[in-house]
Each structure stands twice: as C-alpha cells, then as structure tokens.
Amino acid sequence: DNNNSSSITADVQAIDADHHMHPFTNTGALNKKGARVITKGEGVYLWDSEGNKILDGMAGLWCVNMGYGREELIEAANTQMKELAYYNTFFQTTHAPAAQLAKEIASVTPGDLNHIFFANSGSEAIDTIIRMVRQYWCIQGKPYKSILISRENSYHGSTVGGTSLGGMSGMHKQGAPLVPNIERIRQPYWYGEAGDMTEEEFGVACAKALEDKILEVGPDNVAAFVGEPIQGAGGVIVPPANYWSEIQKICDKYDILLAADEVICGFGRTGSWFGSETLGIKPDIMSMAKGLSSGYLPIAAVAIGDRIANAFIEHDDDFNHGFTYSGHPVAAAVAIANIQLMKKENIIEQVGTDTGPYLQQKLRETLGDHPLVGHIEGVGLVAGIALVKDKNTKELFGDDIDIGMICRDHCFDNGLIMRAVGSRMVMSPPLVISRAEIDELCEKARL
Numbered sequence: 001d002n003n004n005s006s007s008i009t010a011d012v013q014a015i016d017a018d019h020h021m022h023p024f025t026n027t028g029a030l031n032k033k034g035a036r037v038i039t040k041g042e043g044v045y046l047w048d049s050e051g052n053k054i055l056d057g058m059a060g061l062w063c064v065n066m067g068y069g070r071e072e073l074i075e076a077a078n079t080q081m082k083e084l085a086y087y088n089t090f091f092q093t094t095h096a097p098a099a100q101l102a103k104e105i106a107s108v109t110p111g112d113l114n115h116i117f118f119a120n121s122g123s124e125a126i127d128t129i130i131r132m133v134r135q136y137w138c139i140q141g142k143p144y145k146s147i148l149i150s151r152e153n154s155y156h157g158s159t160v161g162g163t164s165l166g167g168m169s170g171m172h173k174q175g176a177p178l179v180p181n182i183e184r185i186r187q188p189y190w191y192g193e194a195g196d197m198t199e200e201e202f203g204v205a206c207a208k209a210l211e212d213k214i215l216e217v218g219p220d221n222v223a224a225f226v227g228e229p230i231q232g233a234g235g236v237i238v239p240p241a242n243y244w245s246e247i248q249k250i251c252d253k254y255d256i257l258l259a260a261d262e263v264i265c266g267f268g269r270t271g272s273w274f275g276s277e278t279l280g281i282k283p284d285i286m287s288m289a290k291g292l293s294s295g296y297l298p299i300a301a302v303a304i305g306d307r308i309a310n311a312f313i314e315h316d317d318d319f320n321h322g323f324t325y326s327g328h329p330v331a332a333a334v335a336i337a338n339i340q341l342m343k344k345e346n347i348i349e350q351v352g353t354d355t356g357p358y359l360q361q362k363l364r365e366t367l368g369d370h371p372l373v374g375h376i377e378g379v380g381l382v383a384g385i386a387l388v389k390d391k392n393t394k395e396l397f398g399d400d401i402d403i404g405m406i407c408r409d410h411c412f413d414n415g416l417i418m419r420a421v422g423s424r425m426v427m428s429p430p431l432v433i434s435r436a437e438i439d440e441l442c443e444k445a446r447l
C-alpha cells in the first residue's frame with residue numbers, strides 16, 4: 001500500500017544519504033532530493049519503491065542486454081556458486097567456466113581475436129589494453145613506442161588509466177595528474193562539428209587528424225590508436241561511413257596497433273556481435289564488458305589477436321598483470337549462459353534485421369519533426385538525439401537551460417529511462433525489446 005511504500009522509500013533514501021556516495025554524482029544535492037529507489041526488474045521494465053513501472057530505455061547502463069529476470073542466467077550463477085564459488089587463475093590453475101568462456105568469446109569475436117584475458121570491468125579491460133600494447137612493443141624491442149592516441153569526448157572508464165585514455169575533460173580536471181604518453185585527436189561528430197563539410201569529407205578530415213598527430217609525435221613513438229566503434233557515453237556519436245576504413249589505413253601505414261573499445265558496442269548492440277563488424281574495423285585487440293554477462297555479474301574481457309598474443313606466448317616471461325577475480329567462475333558461468341541464450345534466441349539477427357532498423361525508423365517518425373530535435377543518429381538498438389534551440393541553425397540552448405536534464409526528467413516522470421549527455425539524449429534498450437515496446441518507448445519520449 002501507499003503508506004508502506006512511502007516509508008520504504010524514505011528509509012532507503014535516509015540510509016543512502018547517510019552512508020552511500022554515488023558514482024558520477026553531486027552527493028550533497030542528491031542527498032537533499034533523495035535517490036529514486038529501484039526495487040525490481042522484469043524483461044525491459046523496472047519498478048521503483050513507489051510501485052511505478054518504468055521502461056528501461058538504457059538497459060541499466062548499456063548492459064542488461066538480455067533483459068531482467070532471466071532464469072537461465074540466475075540458474076547458471078546458482079549452480080556454479082554451489083560447485084565452486086571461487087578459484088584464481090594465477091597459479092598454474094584454471095577451471096571449466098574460465099576456459100569455456102574464453103572459447104565462447106573466441107567463437108563470436110571477428111578475425112583472429114582468439115586469445116582472451118579476463119577482468120571485472122570495462123575500465124580494467126582498458127587498463128589491460130594500455131599495459132598490454134605498451135608491453136607488446138617492449139617485447140618487439142621498441143620500448144619507445146608507448147604513446148596511445150584516443151579521441152576527445154571518448155569514454156574509456158574511470159580508473160586512472162581509463163580516465164587518462166578517455167577524452168572527458170570534466171574527468172581530467174579531477175584526481176590529476178593523469179597517466180603520461182596519451183594524446184587525443186578530434187572526435188568524428190559530424191552533426192555537431194563538421195561545419196560545411198559533407199559526411200565523407202569530414203570522415204577523411206577526422207582520420208587525417210590521426211595521421212597529423214602521429215607525424216607530430218613521431219610514428220616510432222606511437223603504440224596504438226584506441227576508439228569506441230560508436231562513441232557511447234559521449235552521446236552516441238556514429239562516425240561517417242568512411243571514417244574507420246581511413247583510420248585503419250593510417251594505423252597500417254605507420255605500424256600502429258588498432259584497439260576497439262567494445263564495452264558498449266559489443267554483444268549485439270549494433271546488430272552484429274561487435275561494433276567492429278558493423279563499422280568495418282579489424283582491430284588487433286578489443287575490450288568488452290557490460291553485455292558479456294548482460295550485467296548480471298561484473299565481468300570483462302580483452303580479446304587479443306594472434307599478432308599480439310603470439311608475441312607474449314613466444315616471449316617466455318610472465319605478464320605481470322591481472323586481478324584476483326580475473327575469470328571469476330560464477331561470473332564466467334553467467335557469461336557463458338548469456339552467450340548461449342543470445343545464440344538460442346537469435347538476438348543478433350533480430351537486432352540487425354528487425355528491432356534495430358525498426359527503432360531507428362520509429363524514432364525518426366515519432367521525434368524527427370519535434371521542434372527540439374536537431375538530429376537523430378544510431379545503429380541497431382543504440383541512438384542519440386541532438387537537442388537544439390533552433391532546428392535550422394543548429395543553435396544550442398545556453399548554459400541557463402539544461403535541456404538534456406529537463407527532457408530526461410520528463411521521460412522519467414512518463415515512465416521511461418533515457419539518459420542525458422549534455423544536450424544529447426541517448427538510449428540503448430535491452431536487446432530483447434519487442435516492436436510494441438519500441439512503440440511505447442518512442443511515444444513516452446515525445447514531449
């Protein structure tokens with residue numbers, strides 16, 4: 001009843017305010033307002049402690065790809081926890097879940113990305129890539145090849161390594177100094193930053209920025225270029241169609257490794273197993289997390305191609321890197337069950353040929369003519385909407401109006417979770433979303 005749910009809400013909020021410091025949050029302001037208490041999830045829906053049903057247009061944090069409450073995943077965790085709750089993979093030991101999951105991941109990654117290193121979060125996977133590509137060049141006798149190049153407004157996590165590699169200026173200002181030998185180039189945000197250039201011209205110009213940077217710092221000093229196939233946390237920015245092939249050519253030309261951060265794009269988000277396939281990238285190494293276990297337990301991985309993996313294997317020395325929970329058996333068992341469930345339900349094909357195109361079309365039909373909507377971009381079940389003051393001139397709202405937050409709160413009150421990134425709204429619903437639920441999402445998003 002109402003009284004009861006209100007007191008649950010107040011109790012949890014009070015404890016939360018007293019003791020819980022939230023990530024990426026103004027804690028003082030939140031404590032005054034009280035956090036919304038989420039109590040239950042089923043399919044694409046959440047419920048809060050007041051009994052409100054909410055359509056989760058973000059799949060948690062781009063991760064609950066197979067939806068909430070899946071018995072197959074719950075059962076996998078339960079069974080594995082009873083059998084062997086934990087054992088490490090450091091000391092000449094392994095276990096079936098870690099070995100089997102490595103095989104499952106290798107079966108869905110493109111190209112020769114057949115060697116798997118486990119971590120617990122996307123940030124740790126990125127730190128692993130930073131250390132691994134630098135160590136790769138050391139093994140090659142080129143320790144000076146240590147610079148990593150990434151993009152402005154990219155997101156690669158929140159550890160010291162991830163923060164340093166990412167291009168979020170608001171993060172760089174806090175907890176500095178950052179990890180050295182990281183350089184950044186412009187992002188390929190055509191709608192917002194291309195001026196008069198066509199998409200194709202802009203794609204070439206943004207890739208050229210990589211070549212310019214390489215020449216500026218010296219090709220002999222560059223270890224790798226790292227990018228999200230589609231920038232997620234930066235606002236869902238889909239690069240021009242020619243961008244990645246141009247980037248690839250430049251990496252090849254200067255013998256620079258190409259790393260794809262697939263933490264959001266991986267596991268079906270764009271309608272292929274990995275964003276690299278959708279965007280035509282052939283990475284030497286890639287990070288993944290989130291959708292790997294549909295967020296049911298924390299687990300992440302780095303998939304490593306033959307070139308890098310064989311260098312480590314033939315080097316005959318320890319790689320001094322890893323985490324207590326690398327290849328955690330319970331998380332691995334859940335990830336195996338998740339991949340098997342994705343295969344059984346043909347979810348990649350469904351997103352690629354049915355619900356993905358449907359969401360993209362429906363969003364444009366429902367919101368395209370809205371006075372606040374400047375541009376909609378996305379692929380599969382991920383999309384970003386640019387909010388503008390003036391559709392014709394692309395003029396943005398001033399700092400006095402936080403239009404993203406206003407729209408986010410409007411959606412929230414309407415029973416829909418979308419996220420605001422500055423003046424962009426982003427969405428990434430669970431991959432199991434139906435056409436009818438997509439209709440509901442689009443209707444609830446319209447002001």
Ligand code: PLP
Pocket residue numbers: 120121122123124126155156157158162228232233261262263264289290
């Ligand atoms: N890389 C990308 C592309 C991400 O989107 C994220 C998280 O959103 C991360 C890395 C960091 O992952 P985690 O939050 O699991 O550390």
